[in-house]
Amino acid sequence: MKPQESTKRSQDEIHDTATPQQQEPTHDEPASKRQRFDESAETQNGTTKKSPVDRVKGVAPIKAEYLIVAPGQSAKVAVPDVIDDDEAEGRGTIEHQQQGDSRDAGKGGKRKKKTGQNKERTFGTFSDAQRLCNSVAWTPEFSPRSCKFGERCNGLHDIRKYLKEGRRADLETFGGKCPTLEKFGKCPSGWRCLFVSSHSKEVEHEDGRKELVLTDKDGNTYPDDGDTGDANTEVVNNVEGQIKIDLSRKRVQFEKSDKYLKWLEKDTQIFRDHHHKQKDGGAEALDYRAMYVEPPFKPSEKKRLYFGRETPALAPLTTQGNLPFRRLCVDLGCELTYSEMAMGMPLLQGAKSDWTLMRAHKSETTPPRFNGDGPVAQGYDHSKDLKFGAQIAANVPWVAIKSTEALARFLPHLRLIDLNCGCPIDMLYKSGAGSALLDAPSKLERMIRGMNAVSDDVPITAKIRMGVRDDKFTAQKNIERLALGSEEHRDILGAPGCAAVTLHGRTRQQRYTRAANWEYIAETAAMIKRLNEKTDSLTDTIREVDERTLPNGGRMFFIGNGDCYSHIDYFDHVDNAKVDTVMIGRGAIIKPWIYEEIQTGQYLDKSATERLGYIEKFARYGMEAWGSDELGINYTRRFLLEFLSFFSRYVPIGLLEYLPPSINERPPAYKGRNELETLLASKDYKDWIKISEMFLGPAPATFSFTPKHKSNSYEIEAEG
């Protein structure tokens, strides 16, 4: 049986048998405990079971009682527009600045011109009305540090004035108690914290003077020297400011890359000459082997990787895959995480915004689950493995190679470095990066080979699409090349060193108009299996091959990606398409508990209250990562709204007529089982702001938000 046939059949079996129970959730206990949608469950509460062919393509099958229709009218469901999620994959300069650099905004830094995909998206400004000078921001009132700007400083130095006029009043959410203080014992935002009254007091000295001081969780004054210490000890991969300055001033030496690139330039020239002569068909064609020069050094031995049935992954997600969101997913059972895509060039220029993307939460530094269900490479050390990997994009080999050396050198917590070869957005594509690499196989091989040469023990992986155009799938050819190397190179240089490939089952051209092509992914998995066997036999014949330099001892892992929206999809892909694991993108943003469903092997009908609990968690994690001052809180708000733009797409399974739910189906207008559920389904960003205010207090008047997706609306036609 062809793999896809088995995939399809199992889906159909599920359509035939699965019918959600129709209990109204009470809020006494978590819905996840109450309801289990058993695939063999029979129709309940008198709902007539329809065959799957009754499903309207692209439309979520909402039970009639939840549809919003005028009294006495029946609902005719219009097929809603497809949401183009490729739009969301982009990252423009402004977005970029917001996340990292804008902490510096207002410090005299020049604002960059708005360019890029998201140039029309701005988020307003959110800073205090008057800036508090850093020299007093964490100190007791009478012991300021010296201000390096002296008379010229335009920040406030009077804490009382700042508290009264420089900022808005404390927030009342979280019972007025600073969530960061509760967590870490002290608050890194100091006087700027919007919950500062919960960690400050006025003390009276013997001479009668009254002084404002900051306090820790136990009410003790701290710190006398104005040093808050690094209160948040849970964030790793913080790269020292000096390193970024050195990078920006080109003071960092890339010895390995420089040597390698010199060799690469020579080798590329020899290879080109050989290639052109060969094309001309002359008998005097240069023999590349005879001209070939050994690279200056061999790649270092790499850490072995493992991807298995028990390690569902979170996809790299620009904007959405931020640290607080990844942390939430890890809490819920996600085993492998990726940074948002960082750009190679800005990394080399020391840009804060891109280095910030490499920060990870300590929960991402623990080993992923490991049952050894999948094939385990010899030498895999589970105790040293971790969840977090970095993703970069680059358009030319030298940028990919140097930025890899920088990441491997400056980041202590990296599972792997993944090269983005799938990003569809014009800005990257036209520069030759992202999915453009799929049509430049020779360049792609040089990039991966070079990255592997300079990455020390950090494995290199690639994430690709099926191809650029719909009429030409190039993924399999590219994978073959990544596994073995070009014909000319493979038997003298060995394999390029790509430890794993992730395939998103779409082309660049396709956007999100059709479902991901799991048939092609399954075919590719079978091809990789054959390649791994071939690598094994090549290893025996390659001249002087250093076994230690082969990633995973010569085994390339294969991760499938596209449209995974439930444990049913997940296990179907692992068992039938035979991928090592599945990477989940939108499914995780829409329902982060998909990982819990995979772990428990059952549908979880989360109540609205439970879902609100995840929003609260995100808000807490956001404040911990970005601060509880005006800037940090509104960063958190902005990224929470980005999260809600997907989270609101979730249709509670208790409202569905049939299972499994599909990520490609959109609901007609519906109401939830209670007001909160209805609110959480709203596509109006003003409602998202309302939800954010439950935890982050009122949004400042200057705050604005434009959803990435132009339209989230859907229609319903009422017929009399």
Ligand SMILES: Cc1cc2nc3c(=O)[nH]c(=O)nc-3n(C[C@H](O)[C@H](O)[C@H](O)COP(=O)(O)O)c2cc1C
């Ligand atoms: C909001 C958003 C941001 C994305 N950002 C990236 C990215 O930075 N790097 C990348 O390789 N893919 C990115 N992708 C693509 C996803 O990683 C994934 O390949 C795609 O969403 C298909 O998986 P899914 O069907 O599970 O969502 C992004 C997708 C979305 C929706």
